[in-house]
Amino acid sequence: MKVCGFSFIRNAVLYDYPIREAIASVLPLCDHFVIAVGASDDNTLDMIQSIESTKIQIIKTEWDDSLRVGGEVLAAETNKAFQAIQGDYDWCIYIQGDEVIHEKYHDIIREAMSGYASRKDIDGFLFNYLHFYGSYDYIAVASNWYRHEIRIIRNNKKIFSYRDAQGFRKEDNQKLNVVHIPAYIYHYGWVKPPSSMQAKQKTFQKLWHDDQWVTRNVADSDTFDYSEIDVLDRFTESHPEVMKQRIAQQNWHFDRDLSLNRTTFKDRLKNMLNRYLGLDFSYRNYTVKERMKS
Numbered sequence: 001m002k003v004c005g006f007s008f009i010r011n012a013v014l015y016d017y018p019i020r021e022a023i024a025s026v027l028p029l030c031d032h033f034v035i036a037v038g039a040s041d042d043n044t045l046d047m048i049q050s051i052e053s054t055k056i057q058i059i060k061t062e063w064d065d066s067l068r069v070g071g072e073v074l075a076a077e078t079n080k081a082f083q084a085i086q087g088d089y090d091w092c093i094y095i096q097g098d099e100v101i102h103e104k105y106h107d108i109i110r111e112a113m114s115g116y117a118s119r120k121d122i123d124g125f126l127f128n129y130l131h132f133y134g135s136y137d138y139i140a141v142a143s144n145w146y147r148h149e150i151r152i153i154r155n156n157k158k159i160f161s162y163r164d165a166q167g168f169r170k171e172d173n174q175k176l177n178v179v180h181i182p183a184y185i186y187h188y189g190w191v192k193p194p195s196s197m198q199a200k201q202k203t204f205q206k207l208w209h210d211d212q213w214v215t216r217n218v219a220d221s222d223t224f225d226y227s228e229i230d231v232l233d234r235f236t237e238s239h240p241e242v243m244k245q246r247i248a249q250q251n252w253h254f255d256r257d258l259s260l261n262r263t264t265f266k267d268r269l270k271n272m273l274n275r276y277l278g279l280d281f282s283y284r285n286y287t288v289k290e291r292m293k294s
Contacts, residue, residue, distance in 0.1 A: 001117050004089040004155070005030040008077035008165075009097045010038030010063060013047060015203070016196040017097040018188055020051060021242040025100045026093050027053055029109055036081040038063045059084050071164025071207045078161035082153075089155045090117055096165070098189035099151075102240040105183035112181045112292055113152065123176035124153040124168065126286060127183055133190045134226040134254035136239060136247045140190070142231040150178055150286055151185055164208070167285040178286045182294035186240060193252050197224035226254050231261045 005026045012019045027033060034057045037045050048058055061080055067073040078094070085092055091113045095101070101109070109125075116122045126148050133140040150168050153159050158171040168176055192200065198221055205214045219225065234256075239247055 001091070001114055002031050002089045003029055003091045003093060003113060004085045005033040005093040005095060006035065006078075006081040006085060007033075007095050007097065008036040008038065008061075008074070008081050009044060009048070010077075011040045011042055011203075012044045012097060013042040014040070014044075014196075015200040016192045018100065018243065018246055019044075019097040020047065021100050021240070021246060022095045022097055023048075023051060023053075023056070024242040025103070025240055026095050027055060028103070029093055029101075029106060030055060032057065032085075032089065034059065034081050034084045036061045036077050036084075038077060057084070065206075068206060068208070068210060073207055074165035075161035075163060078165045082159075082161065083157065085155060087155065092153050092155050094151050094153065094168075098187060100186045100188065100240045100243055102184065102186060102238075103242075104238075108181060108183050108292075108294070109152070112179060116179060121177060122154070122179055122289060123156070123159065123170060124150045124178045124286075126178040126180040126288060127151045127185045129185050129187055130235070131187045131190065132235065133229060133232060134256065135250065135252075136188075136191055136243075137235055138232045138254070138256055139235050140229065140231070141233050146283065148180070148284075148286075149185070150176060162285060169285070175285060175287045177289045179290045179292050180288050181292045186243075188243075192224075194223035194226065197226075198222060229256075232256050232258065234258065 007022065009017065009019050023033060033055050035048060036059050037048055038061050059080065061077060063073050063077065065073065067076060082092065112125055129147055129149060131140045131145045132138065149166060153168055153176065159168050159176065162169040170176055201218050201224060202214065205218055
């Protein structure tokens with residue numbers, strides 16, 4: 001069984017993406033890793049080139065900044081990396097520039113890829129998500145944060161990145177058949193210095209909206225206001241080993257009084273139905289065929 005990782009990135013230094021940590025977190029699972037590095041306004045390319053691994057293949061790309069509807073350019077860049085993977089790999093692990101896989105899940109992931117390698121009816125694997133917010137001590141838990149997504153796909157070039165690169169589809173726009181595995185993606189996209197977070201918002205929203213929308217909806221400020229959040233929980237477990245140095249270097253303060261959580265009736269009802277009846281009302285861009293036990 002051969003495994004290839006893939007990702008895309010641009011302006012990772014400017015907007016403080018943990019892309020080095022993202023790549024490092026999946027390299028032990030991969031025989032090869034392809035990353036599409038877009039032309040940047042900083043030294044992102046130099047940073048990726050400085051990673052000491054013979055597994056990494058860099059392809060240089062130019063983003064089409066005219067693709068400003070629904071984050072379409074992100075899917076286009078994902079597809080460039082995926083299409084560059086050679087045909088002799090069985091599985092492809094996708095990781096975005098602000099996502100990290102904890103090493104404690106590596107054995108589970110290897111077991112899944114090995115156990116389902118011959119199951120051609122399975123297109124990929126579905127992961128659970130932890131969305132960190134404000135600092136590395138808090139996670140966002142309201143229902144509007146996606147709870148699951150596909151991050152391993154079969155090396156089938158009829159599969160493609162869907163919409164804003166959050167998930168995947170296959171030919172004729174079909175949903176992928178997946179196995180839900182007991183492993184988590186740690187999403188750090190909302191943990192940045194407030195100035196970097198605000199700069200990212202001003203630029204990143206332009207991938208979805210026109211300039212007028214951005215002017216109306218993104219605050220004209222030099223720092224991001226992390227207090228505008230509905231429901232958080234404190235995170236008390238361990239972070240991936242590759243994140244330890246970055247976490248130790250955090251240079252801003254964020255603390256949350258959890259009594260300020262504002263849980264809506266809709267969220268309370270959803271949580272109750274999920275807890276007692278197992279009902280999941282989250283958006284599903286996939287078809288769960290099986291669930292792998294831990």
